[in-house]
Amino acid sequence: MTRISTRKRGQGRPADAVGKDAVLSKATELLQELPPARVTTSLIAREAGVDPALIRYYFGDREKLLLEVVKQLIADAPTEEATLADAVARLERTIRHTAHFTRSTKHVHRLMVDELADAKSAEVRKLQGEMNMGAVERLAQMMAQDGGQDLRSVNPLFLHLALVGLFDFFVSAQPVVRNLVPEDTDMDALAVQFEDFVVDLLLNGLRKR
Incomplete structure (x- = not known):
């Protein structure tokens, strides 16, 4: 059983930081592979090789650990270039980043819906x-920066929901998608084709004529 040291530490990196990082890393790895409901505290502790009490020590409870996972995934994801002058180019970059983030973090949106939106902790x-409002506000800023020059004015909330919904369904409903294509279909290649389709669909729908 892993013991928690209570002695006062000097300056520098805490001795338990490596353990905390290991727990966070293992939780992130498990949430890439399994639906959120199956990623329990005991499973994370077992896979990380630590006592479950350490998870409570580091994070307080499972909800806060899962939130830290989401924050880490979002922090690691690339963002659109805010310095791009062309609003259409910025929007395309945002769409593609949403696609890449959803594919690389398979269960993150399900995690946010099933586990965090109705969390006990306020x-x-x-x-x-x-975190979600940040994405909406970035789209709103993009529209405001364009000022109606190249893009139609649309509700940034609806645009965010459309982006998340389109790409999340492709990933989370993969068995449904597989049943609609030939057995030998390269699903990674299909995902890229779907991304290109959504980019074309949204840009042509939002571009001023």
Whole structure:
């Protein structure tokens, strides 16, 4: 059993930081492979090789650990170039980043819906909402920067929901998609084709004529 040291530490990196990083890394890895409901505290602890009590020590509870996973995934994801002058180019970059993020973080949206949106902790719910609102606000800023020059004015919330919904269904409903294509279909190649389709669909739908 892993013991928690209570002695006062000097300056520098805490001795338990490596253990905390290991737990966060293992939780992230498991959430890439399994639906969120199956990623329990005991499973994370077992796979990380630590005592479950350490997870409570590091993160407080499972909800806060899962929120840290989402924050880490979002922090690691590339963002659109805010310096791009062309609003259409920025929007395309945003669409493609959403596609790549969803494919590389297979269960993250299901995690946010099933686990975090209705979390018991008000703090977790607040932070989860702020992360989603950040995406909506970036789209709103993009539209405002364009000023109606190249893009039609649309509700940025609806645009965000459309982006998330389109790409999340392709990933989360993969068995449904597989049943609609030949057995030898390269699903990675199909995902790229779908991304190109969504980019064309949205840009042509939003571009001013």
